[in-house]
Amino acid sequence: MPTQILMPALSPTMTEGNLAKWHKKEGDAVKAGDVLAEIETDKATMEFEAVDEGTLGRILVPEGTQHVAVNQPIAVILGEGESAADIKAAATAKPAPAPAPAPAKTEAKPAAQPTVAPAPQPAAVPASRPVAPPQPRTGGRVFASPLARRLAQDAKLDLANVRGSGPHGRIVKADIEAARTGNGAAVGLRAPSFRKDRIVAEIGNLAYSEIPLTGMRRTIATRMAESMAHAPHFFLTIDCEIDALLKARQEINEAAGLKVSVNDFVIRAAALTLRQVPLANASYTDDAILRWNDVNVAVAVALDDGLITPIVKNADQKRVPEIAAEMRDLGMRARQGKLKLSEFQGGTFSISNLGMYGVREFTAVINPPQACILAVGVGEERPVARHGGLAVAHVMTCTLGCDHRVLNGAEGAVWLQAFKKLIEAPAALLV
Numbered sequence: 001m002p003t004q005i006l007m008p009a010l011s012p013t014m015t016e017g018n019l020a021k022w023h024k025k026e027g028d029a030v031k032a033g034d035v036l037a038e039i040e041t042d043k044a045t046m047e048f049e050a051v052d053e054g055t056l057g058r059i060l061v062p063e064g065t066q067h068v069a070v071n072q073p074i075a076v077i078l079g080e081g082e083s084a085a086d087i088k089a090a091a092t093a094k095p096a097p098a099p100a101p102a103p104a105k106t107e108a109k110p111a112a113q114p115t116v117a118p119a120p121q122p123a124a125v126p127a128s129r130p131v132a133p134p135q136p137r138t139g140g141r142v143f144a145s146p147l148a149r150r151l152a153q154d155a156k157l158d159l160a161n162v163r164g165s166g167p168h169g170r171i172v173k174a175d176i177e178a179a180r181t182g183n184g185a186a187v188g189l190r191a192p193s194f195r196k197d198r199i200v201a202e203i204g205n206l207a208y209s210e211i212p213l214t215g216m217r218r219t220i221a222t223r224m225a226e227s228m229a230h231a232p233h234f235f236l237t238i239d240c241e242i243d244a245l246l247k248a249r250q251e252i253n254e255a256a257g258l259k260v261s262v263n264d265f266v267i268r269a270a271a272l273t274l275r276q277v278p279l280a281n282a283s284y285t286d287d288a289i290l291r292w293n294d295v296n297v298a299v300a301v302a303l304d305d306g307l308i309t310p311i312v313k314n315a316d317q318k319r320v321p322e323i324a325a326e327m328r329d330l331g332m333r334a335r336q337g338k339l340k341l342s343e344f345q346g347g348t349f350s351i352s353n354l355g356m357y358g359v360r361e362f363t364a365v366i367n368p369p370q371a372c373i374l375a376v377g378v379g380e381e382r383p384v385a386r387h388g389g390l391a392v393a394h395v396m397t398c399t400l401g402c403d404h405r406v407l408n409g410a411e412g413a414v415w416l417q418a419f420k421k422l423i424e425a426p427a428a429l430l431v
Contacts, residue, residue, distance in 0.1 A: 002079070003054070007073075007074050030053060035048070055078045057077060142171065233403070237400075263355075266351060280372045282348075300353070301330075311345075311346055360380070372406075381394055400419075
């Protein structure tokens with residue numbers, strides 16, 4: 001019997017994806033391990049490999065289709081001796097007898113879903129359309145008691161941003177008091193509305209061009225907003241003199257014919273610092289602070305439609321040239337959308353480097369559930385005080401963003417102090 005190929009879940013948070021490209025066409029032979037298609041998830045574009053052998057009998061979802069639900073049929077594989085006629089026969093046989101195997105194939109879908117599989121390609125496209133992201137909360141009249149309205153006016157609170165706990169969502173006195181004292185858990189502050197029509201009206205109905213949100217951009221927006229809302233950030237900044245590091249880098253590149261960057265030294269220094277001062281290699285939970293045994297450094301890589309953080313696993317155990325080679329490979333495949341799930345999930349600490357853009361100093365948003373992120377600026381010549389006089393040195397400003405639930409200011413300062421000591425003495429990074 002023909003085998004349905006279902007839309008896979010390629011990441012733990014994936015509920016739908018975009019079918020970016022088919023690598024096989026109808027009639028092509030398929031072997032286990034062959035790349036069937038490229039699927040855009042909420043994280044990246046990933047290759048989807050076949051697990052069955054046979055012939056690609058029918059493509060149900062054309063390439064370019066967006067919002068295809070996980071477990072929705074996207075193609076049909078024909079076994080040995082089967083033909084396109086078997087697809088139609090299987091389709092007509094399913095609804096009447098309702099054989100046992102059919103529900104097993106489609107148990108994750110509604111009952112009406114199996115009728116989509118045997119349909120011609122044009123009919124398969126609408127099947128993926130109803131699965132759309134949830135719509136934002138709409139506006140409308142805000143229901144509140146007269147006392148709640150007066151208290152909100154006195155406290156300068158926007159009632160549209162307060163969720164009511166009274167009958168039918170009505171805002172009452174307790175909701176205003178909880179919102180005013182910051183106890184948002186009791187009433188819950190509504191997330192502000194970013195509906196397109198509202199934003200256009202607020203900006204004065206100016207002309208605009210529209211850039212659709214990709215799954216990656218939408219995920220970044222959600223995660224960063226959650227990070228700033230729930231993780232109490234604080235930032236610590238330190239200047240590092242890197243003349244010795246630049247000299248060591250030049251010698252390595254010239255002597256060994258390698259291409260090692262300043263960022264490769266930063267990754268190594270951060271990893272060794274995390275091993276020496278492990279309190280920053282941790283995550284917050286409601287039950288305990290989890291201090292991770294492995295040091296996995298996630299490094300931000302800019303993409304056309306967002307960014308991704310490929311991970312150097314066990315970075316404290318790798319030398320600078322090894323880190324450099326791994327980062328070149330990860331960075332190249334990240335921009336091509338070819339990273340595996342394991343290569344951009346599982347980081348315990350992040351680094352964001354904007355030095356190549358000439359940025360001197362900045363702060364970065366923590367990537368949850370991590371507790372810290374290091375923002376690295378450009379290494380440039382600056383005047384420095386030395387022995388009562390002025391000198392010129394290459395200085396790089398680094399800012400550590402910390403989750404105050406995991407570590408305090410003094411602990412963050414200890415980490416930065418240890419990092420500065422390593423980055424300014426690169427010999428320790430080469431052993």
